[in-house]
Amino acid sequence: MVRIRGFLAALIAALVMVVPSSVLAGEATQAEIDALKKDIEQLRKQLSSSSAAMPKSPVDEAVRGKYGPNATVTTKNGKLTISGLVQVWYYSIQNDNKGMFDQLNGTGIVDTNEASDNDSFRIRRTEIKFTMDIHENVTAVVKIDPAREATSFPSMPDNKGSGGTVFKRYNDVAPEYDAVNGPSLGSTAAVSGVQTGSGAVPRLLQDAYIKYHGVVPHHDFLIGQYKPQLGEEGPRDSAELDFVERSLIGQINDSRDLGITAHGFWWDDRLQYWLGAFDGAGNYFGSAGQAQNRSDDNDYKDFLAAVMVRPLWKNETWGSIELGYSFIGGKHGESGGRDPIATPLNGLNRCETAAMKHVAYGSYMPGGPVKGWWIRGEWMYMKDRNAPGTVVDILANGGTEIGNTGDGTGLAQSNGTPIHTMGWYIATGYKLSDSIFADSCPSWLKPWEFAFRYQALGNVLVADQNLNSRTDIFQTKILTAGINYYIKGHNAKIQANYNIVNEPEGTRLQESYGFREVRNDNFMLNFQVAF
Numbered sequence: 001m002v003r004i005r006g007f008l009a010a011l012i013a014a015l016v017m018v019v020p021s022s023v024l025a026g027e028a029t030q031a032e033i034d035a036l037k038k039d040i041e042q043l044r045k046q047l048s049s050s051s052a053a054m055p056k057s058p059v060d061e062a063v064r065g066k067y068g069p070n071a072t073v074t075t076k077n078g079k080l081t082i083s084g085l086v087q088v089w090y091y092s093i094q095n096d097n098k099g100m101f102d103q104l105n106g107t108g109i110v111d112t113n114e115a116s117d118n119d120s121f122r123i124r125r126t127e128i129k130f131t132m133d134i135h136e137n138v139t140a141v142v143k144i145d146p147a148r149e150a151t152s153f154p155s156m157p158d159n160k161g162s163g164g165t166v167f168k169r170y171n172d173v174a175p176e177y178d179a180v181n182g183p184s185l186g187s188t189a190a191v192s193g194v195q196t197g198s199g200a201v202p203r204l205l206q207d208a209y210i211k212y213h214g215v216v217p218h219h220d221f222l223i224g225q226y227k228p229q230l231g232e233e234g235p236r237d238s239a240e241l242d243f244v245e246r247s248l249i250g251q252i253n254d255s256r257d258l259g260i261t262a263h264g265f266w267w268d269d270r271l272q273y274w275l276g277a278f279d280g281a282g283n284y285f286g287s288a289g290q291a292q293n294r295s296d297d298n299d300y301k302d303f304l305a306a307v308m309v310r311p312l313w314k315n316e317t318w319g320s321i322e323l324g325y326s327f328i329g330g331k332h333g334e335s336g337g338r339d340p341i342a343t344p345l346n347g348l349n350r351c352e353t354a355a356m357k358h359v360a361y362g363s364y365m366p367g368g369p370v371k372g373w374w375i376r377g378e379w380m381y382m383k384d385r386n387a388p389g390t391v392v393d394i395l396a397n398g399g400t401e402i403g404n405t406g407d408g409t410g411l412a413q414s415n416g417t418p419i420h421t422m423g424w425y426i427a428t429g430y431k432l433s434d435s436i437f438a439d440s441c442p443s444w445l446k447p448w449e450f451a452f453r454y455q456a457l458g459n460v461l462v463a464d465q466n467l468n469s470r471t472d473i474f475q476t477k478i479l480t481a482g483i484n485y486y487i488k489g490h491n492a493k494i495q496a497n498y499n500i501v502n503e504p505e506g507t508r509l510q511e512s513y514g515f516r517e518v519r520n521d522n523f524m525l526n527f528q529v530a531f
Contacts, residue, residue, distance in 0.1 A: 078134035085127040085239045088527045092119040093159055096519040100160060100460070100503060101392055113518055115194040116154040123147045124526070125238055127206070137214045141226075143207035152193035156245050157478055157499035158459075159520050167285055167459045202293050206256060222276075223260040225292055227253075229274040229306040230326045231359035231378055239530035240490045243482050244497045247425040248457040249380040252284070253359060256292040261304065270313055276304035280330045284357055284382050285461075287390040288350070297348055302330035302355075319367035329356030332384060340388045341414045353418050355384040372435025375428040383420035386461070391416055391471055393463035413463040419471045423457030433486065449484040460504055460515075474504035474515075495526040 099111030129143040154160075209224025227235045233246055234253025246254055259278030265271070280302030281295070282288035288297075306326035313320045332355045335347025363376035391413035429451035432441055456477045464470035482497040501520050 075132070078132050081131040081133075083129045083131070083531060085125050085530045086528070087124040087126075087238070089122040089124045089244070090120075090525045091122065091156060091522055093117045093154075093522040094519040098516065098518070100515055100518055101394070102516065112191060113160075113520070115152075115191045116159045117520065118194070120153070122153050123150075127238070129207070137212060139211040139213065141207055141209055141211065141224075142205075144204050145206050146204055148203040148206070150197075152197055155251070156524060157480060157497065157522060158248065158476060158501050159522065160476075160501075160503070160518060167287070167461060203290070205293055218266055219262060219264050221260070221262050225256050225258045226261075227256050228259070228276060228278055228304050228326075228328060229261070229263075230304075230328060230357065231380065232322075232324055232361040232363065232376065233378060234359075239528065242427060242429060242451050242484070243453060243480055244495045244524040244526040247378070247427075247453065247455045248459065248476070248478070249359075249378060249423040249425065249455075252286075252380070252382070252423075255290070257281075257302070258292070258296075259301070259304075268313075270310040272308045274304060274306040274326075277301045278304065278328070280328075280332060280355070283332055283353075283386065284355055284384040285386050288387040297350065298332055298334040298352075300331040302328050304328045315367055317368050319371065320363075320365045322363045324359075324361050326359045327356070329354070331355070339415045350387070351385060351415065353385040355418075357382045369436055372431050372433075372438075373428070374431070375426070377424065377426040379422070379424040381420065381422050383418060385418045386413070386416050386471070388415050389413070391461045391463055393468055394465070413468055413471065415469060416463070416471050417469050419461075419473065421458035421473050423455070423459070425453055425455035427451065427453035429482075429484075431484075447486045449486065451480075451482040451484065453480040453482070454478075455480075476504065477502045490528075491530045493526075493528050495524075495528070497524045497526075498522075499524065 093116070095117050097112060097114045097117070099113040101111040124147060125145055126147040127143055127145045129141065132140045134140060205225070207224075207226050209222050209226045211220055211222050213220035229235055230253040231250070233241075233250035234255070236250075238254075245251070257278040257280065259276055261274055261276035264273045278301060279291065279296040280300065281291050281297045304326070305328075306324065308322065308324040310320065310322050312318055313322075331352055333348075333350035333352040335345050336349055336351035337343050337345050338351075340349040340351070358381040359378065361376065361378040363374065365371075365374045389412040393413050429449055431449040432438060433446050433449075438446060454477070456475045458473040458475050460474040460476060462472050462474075464472050479500045479502075480497050482495060485494045487493055499522050501518075501522070503517050504515065
């Protein structure tokens, strides 16, 4: 085939070379010139189509459909981009075989911590993302994470927030009562998960959405499953975290839902806003399951409104400032009576609740002589109702009625009223590669970053001692010291964190509830490659 194509090219060259002298002399008729041009154009067309029309050589047949180094991967339609993230952890936790609720005030409650204090390696994330630009105005995105299927690992940096949430109830397991041995806190599922390595609800599929862009000026539109724009750390790409794991409120907002969003961006993206509607299945506390990969469980939708502004951005002297606020809210629950446990209805059996979440944040990255330093903080307010049977009732004894209220039995809160809780964090760090010392410091020192974070969240939930339907809320506080080593930016890095975890001791919990402080300080290492 190569020889034939070469022959045709030589033939075209020969025709040009042997143009009659009358043409060169300007004596040719216009008809002769037009005929010659036509012949040359026909030969060119034959040459361009020769690869499809001519028989394949043995070499062509041998390499057809093969991919080698630097070969281009093709798709049937559009442009496909593949990206991914691999995070491998090692963590070490203080050993404490008893949980927070163990033997409270002589009630006989058994709460083991042995399933959550084991040192372990962990494949934290294995994200594969497919982005298909099928049209200049249409993009589809699918992201999976097989590592999310594992559920026996404790949550971090607070290992007592088991079951994929950071709220300390029953390790997110329904209560149990043994008529012989007395009340038993429902940490049995957490123990079983470690014993068998079992998984739970499907979480493999992360993102799956279609994006329409370039049609309405300064706007794009998403429909499918993805993260609502709530705060700064929650929606942030997991490869670009400042610490090994998100903060407690960052983990709450690192959640996906099914819905639709309109996104506007102006002033070189320095002003952005989001308006959206989502299913809002379950509840914001996570006690009714996850929001993603499931049908809606109510007749309503949650509505999102968020705004972000950068009044100062990439200024050499003053640096960058980013401020943001998000709200999401709606009605959760359906077909629920006063007490879904004692008097269940033939339906979804969840009381309707007006739920909402407010998130605000700010960050500052100064320039000038202190560039390389950064500071950011975030605050969240959240109101919703927990699922029945998921909040511990410490004074429950022998399965009798609690406080003679008639609205609950056993170890769990039967049907709690709506509650609200708040959380916040403040973090700061110094990145040498962005500082004024970047050019003068040794090559071994330049890739380092030093970071600190302090956070608090009202995540210890217990039924009120006087009225079972009410919930008392207490805070957990965590101080984190971290070091990041950037091998190739966020694409390849190693992170090390030490977390000092403080349950709410020294409060009236110790005096009246009898909570115990779990020894669960921990050390975390993250090895990361993103591509």
